[in-house]
Amino acid sequence: MAHQISIRIDGKLVKVSAGSSILDAALAAGKDIPALxxxxxxxxxxxxxxxxxxxxxxxxxxxxxxxxxxxxxSVTTVSQKLTKYRRMxxxxxxxxxxxxxxxxxxxxxxxxxxxxxxxxxxxxRFAYSYPKLSADTSHPRFVLDHNxxxxxxxxxxxxxxxxxxHVWDVMSRGTGSRLVCDMNQPxxxxxxxxxxxxxxxxxxxxxxxxxxxxVEEMAKQPARVSRxxxxxxxxx
Amino acid sequence: MxxxxxxxxxxxxxxxxxxxxxLDDSGEVAGTQLHxxxxxxxxxxxxxxxxxxMPSITARIxxxxxxSHLLASVKACDDIMAVRIPETxxxxxxxxxxxxxxxxxxxxxxxxxxxxxxxxxxxDPAARNVIGVLEKHPQLAKDGIALRKFGQQTIERLAGERxxxxxxxxxxxxxxxxxxxxxxxLSDLPIAKSIVRRTLKFFKGAIDGFQDEIxxxxxxxxxxxxxxxxxxxxxxxxxRLRFQDPEGNTVAEVVDPLEYQHYIAEATLKFSYLKAPYYxxxxxxxxxxxxxxxxxxxxxxxxxxxxxxAELAEYKQRFGPVAHSAFLYHYARLVEALYCVERxxxxxxxxxxTGKHVRAQAGVNxxxxxxxxxxxxxxxxxxxxxxEQGAMRWANLIIATGHNNLAMNRSVEQVARHxxxxxxxxxxxxxxxxxxxxxxxxxxxxxxxxxxxPELDVLLLDPAGELLDRRRT
Ligand code: SF4
Ligand code: FES
Numbered sequence: 089m090a091h092q093i094s095i096r097i098d099g100k101l102v103k104v105s106a107g108s109s110i111l112d113a114a115l116a117a118g119k120d121i122p123a124l125x126x127x128x129x130x131x132x133x134x135x136x137x138x139x140x141x142x143x144x145x146x147x148x149x150x151x152x153x154x155x156x157x158x159x160x161x162s163v164t165t166v167s168q169k170l171t172k173y174r175r176m177x178x179x180x181x182x183x184x185x186x187x188x189x190x191x192x193x194x195x196x197x198x199x200x201x202x203x204x205x206x207x208x209x210x211x212x213r214f215a216y217s218y219p220k221l222s223a224d225t226s227h228p229r230f231v232l233d234h235n236x237x238x239x240x241x242x243x244x245x246x247x248x249x250x251x252x253x254h255v256w257d258v259m260s261r262g263t264g265s266r267l268v269c270d271m272n273q274p275x276x277x278x279x280x281x282x283x284x285x286x287x288x289x290x291x292x293x294x295x296x297x298x299x300x301x302x303v304e305e306m307a308k309q310p311a312r313v314s315r316x317x318x319x320x321x322x323x324x
Numbered sequence: 325m326x327x328x329x330x331x332x333x334x335x336x337x338x339x340x341x342x343x344x345x346x347l348d349d350s351g352e353v354a355g356t357q358l359h360x361x362x363x364x365x366x367x368x369x370x371x372x373x374x375x376x377x378m379p380s381i382t383a384r385i386x387x388x389x390x391x392s393h394l395l396a397s398v399k400a401c402d403d404i405m406a407v408r409i410p411e412t413x414x415x416x417x418x419x420x421x422x423x424x425x426x427x428x429x430x431x432x433x434x435x436x437x438x439x440x441x442x443x444x445x446x447x448d449p450a451a452r453n454v455i456g457v458l459e460k461h462p463q464l465a466k467d468g469i470a471l472r473k474f475g476q477q478t479i480e481r482l483a484g485e486r487x488x489x490x491x492x493x494x495x496x497x498x499x500x501x502x503x504x505x506x507x508x509x510l511s512d513l514p515i516a517k518s519i520v521r522r523t524l525k526f527f528k529g530a531i532d533g534f535q536d537e538i539x540x541x542x543x544x545x546x547x548x549x550x551x552x553x554x555x556x557x558x559x560x561x562x563x564r565l566r567f568q569d570p571e572g573n574t575v576a577e578v579v580d581p582l583e584y585q586h587y588i589a590e591a592t593l594k595f596s597y598l599k600a601p602y603y604x605x606x607x608x609x610x611x612x613x614x615x616x617x618x619x620x621x622x623x624x625x626x627x628x629x630x631x632x633x634a635e636l637a638e639y640k641q642r643f644g645p646v647a648h649s650a651f652l653y654h655y656a657r658l659v660e661a662l663y664c665v666e667r668x669x670x671x672x673x674x675x676x677x678t679g680k681h682v683r684a685q686a687g688v689n690x691x692x693x694x695x696x697x698x699x700x701x702x703x704x705x706x707x708x709x710x711x712e713q714g715a716m717r718w719a720n721l722i723i724a725t726g727h728n729n730l731a732m733n734r735s736v737e738q739v740a741r742h743x744x745x746x747x748x749x750x751x752x753x754x755x756x757x758x759x760x761x762x763x764x765x766x767x768x769x770x771x772x773x774x775x776x777x778p779e780l781d782v783l784l785l786d787p788a789g790e791l792l793d794r795r796r797t
Contacts (some may be wrong), residue, residue: 190379190384194671222372223372223374225374225715276713300375300687302379302490302498303380303492305490
C-alpha cells in the first residue's frame with residue numbers, strides 16, 4: 089500500500105496516498121471542486137484553471153488537478169475569492185468563442201453551461217471576440233464545431249491514452265489555438281481515426297457531437313469513458 | 325407644390341415600418357412607399373452549419389411564429405435526407421401547426437386588430453388597444469386571451485416548450501404523444517371551438533359597419549398563392565402550391581417544392597430591406613400576388629371539416645369566389661381558426677396520433693431541398709443547399725410578409741389616395757394606413773429577419789422631397 093499522507097481540506101483532515109493530487113484528496117474528502125479539463129483516468133494537464141484552490145502560505149492560486157498533495161498542506165477549496173476567479177474564467181471561455189446555447193446540440197447537457205449556472209455566471213463582462221470559426225462536417229458520423237470548443241484537450245488525451253490513436257492535437261498559440269485532426273486534416277480524411285466516438289463522449293460541450301442530432305439532443309456519457317480509462321489504467 | 329407625407333411607425337404589427345406618401349403639384353397623392361428599415365441576414369450566417377441545425381436557428385427569426393419556421397425547416401431537412409417521415413410524425417406536426425395558427429390568429433384578431441374593429445378607427449388612440457377592448461367588450465377580450473392560451477398551451481403540451489421547442493426534428497418529431505396528453509388537449513377543445521364560433525358570429529354581425537373599409541382597404545385584384553390539397557381543399561401543413569389569377573382560375577401548380585423557383589422571383593426595392601417576390605410569368609410588378617388567410621380562402625374552394633366548410637361556403641356566398649379586400653383577412657382568419665380547431669379534433673381522435681414510430685433517420689441524400697408550408701400569415705418557403713457532408717452552402721427564405729410586400733404597398737397607396745387631402749396627415753388616415761398594414765398581419769421581423777419595436781412612421785413629402793408632415797403611432 090502506498091505511503092499515506094495527511095492534508096487539511098477546508099479544515100478537515102484527510103489521509104490520502106502519496107502522489108495524489110489535491111483534487112483527488114478533495115474528492116476523497118467529499119468536496120466537489122469545479123473542473124472542466126480534468127477527467128479521471130486520463131493524465132492531468134491543468135488546461136482550464138477552474139479547479140484553482142488556495143494553499144496556506146502560498147501567495148498564488150494553484151490548480152488542484154495538477155498540484156500534488158503534500159503532507160501537512162492546508163487547502164481552501166471554497167471562498168469568495170475563488171468563486172470570483174472561477175466565474176471570470178468561465179466568462180472568458182464564453183467570450184472567446186461563439187457559444188450559442190439556444191441552438192446547440194448539447195444545450196441542457198453541457199458541462200460548461202452547468203458550471204456557469206452553478207457558479208452564478210449571469211452575464212459576461214468581457215467583450216465577445218466573435219471569431220469566425222468553422223464546423224468540420226467531413227466525418228461520416230461526427231462533427232467538430234470549433235465555435236463550441238474550450239480547448240480542454242479531453243478529446244486529445246482520451247484518443248491518445250485510451251484509444252491509442254492520437255488523432256487529435258492542438259495547434260498554434262494563445263487565442264489562435266485550434267484543435268486539429270492529424271496534421272490539420274479534415275476529420276473525414278483521417279487514416280488514424282477509428283470512429284470509436286470516445287472523444288465525442290468525453291467532450292464537455294457540444295464541440296464534438298454525433299451527426300444528425302438536433303438542438304438539445306446530444307447528451308454525453310463522460311463517466312463511462314472515464315471509468316474505462318480507470319480500468320485500463322491510463323494516466324492517474 | 326408637390327409634397328410628401330411620412331407615417332413614421334406602424335403600431336401593433338410585428339417589427340418596424342415607415343411609410344412615405346408623395347404628393348404631386350396639385351396636392352394629390354402621387355405615390356406611397358412602405359419601408360421596412362432593418363435587416364438581419366440569417367441567410368448569410370448559416371453558411372457552413374450542419375443542415376440539421378437549421379430548424380433551431382431559423383426558429384429564432386421570430387418569437388411569434390417560430391413553429392412555422394421550425395416546420396418549414398424540418399420539411400426541407402426531410403427532403404435533404406430524402407425520407408418520407410412516419411405517418412404519426414406527420415400528423416403530430418400538423419397538430420402542432422394547427423395550435424400555432426390558432427394562437428397566432430387569436431393574437432392578430434383579438435390583441436392587435438380588434439381595437440380598431442370594436443372601438444372604431446377614429447376613437448382615442450390612447451384607449452384604442454386591447455385594454456380598451458377589455459373595458460368595453462370584456463367577454464370578447466377574455467375570449468381572445470383564452471383562445472390564445474389554448475393554442476399556446478397545446479404547443480407546450482405537445483412540444484414541451486412554448487416559444488422555441490426542439491420537438492420537431494428532421495425526419496419527424498423526437499417523442500411520441502402519450503394518451504394522457506392527448507386527452508388533456510381534447511378536453512380543452514370544446515371551449516376553444518365555442519370561442520371561435522362566438523367570435524365569428526359577432527364579426528359577421530358587425531361587418532356591415534365596415535363597408536367603407538371593405539371597399540378601400542387593399543381592395544384590388546391580384547394573383548393569389550396558397551397551398552391546397554389535390555382537390556382544392558384548404559391545407560396548411562402540406563400540399564401543392566397553387567397560383568390563381570384575379571378571376572379565380574388556377575394558373576400554375578407546384579407539386580415538387582423545388583419547382584417554386586420557376587414561378588417566384590424576388591425583386592429588390594431601393595426603399596426597403598423587404599424584397600418583393602412576384603409571379604414570374606406575369607413579370608414585375610404586374611406579378612404581385614397575395615398570400616395568407618385571404619389568399620388561402622380564395623385559392624381553396626373547400627375545406628374538409630364540417631363547420632369551417634359551412635363558414636367557407638357562406639364567406640364565398642357573401643364575397644364571391646374571389647374576395648379582393650384586405651379587410652377580409654380578418655374574416656378569413658376566423659374561418660381558419662375554426663378549421664384548425666376542428667382539424668385538431670380530427671387528428672387527435674385518429675388512433676394513429678399516439679403511434680410510437682415518429683422519427684426517420686438518414687444522412688444526406690439530396691443536396692438541395694425546399695420546405696413549403698402555410699404559416700399563419702401565408703406561404704413560407706425554406707430553400708437550402710448543402711454539400712455532401714451536410715454543411716449548409718446556401719439558403720433562401722421567403723416569408724409570408726415578403727410575398728405580400730407589393731400588395732401591401734398598393735394597399736397603403738389606395739388608402740392614402742382615399743383619405744389624404746392637403747399637406748397634413750389626418751389622424752383618421754394614419755389610423756387607416758396602420759390598420760390596412762395590420763390587416764395583412766405583417767411580421768416584419770420575420771420578413772427581413774429584422775428585430776425591432778412594432779411601430780410605424782409616416783412622412784408626407786412634396787415633389788422636391790421636402791418634409792411636410794410626420795406622424796408616428
Ligand atoms: S473538442 Fe471538446 S473535448 Fe476536445 S478540446 Fe474542444 S471542448 Fe475539449
Ligand atoms: S480541471 Fe484543473 S485545470 Fe482544468
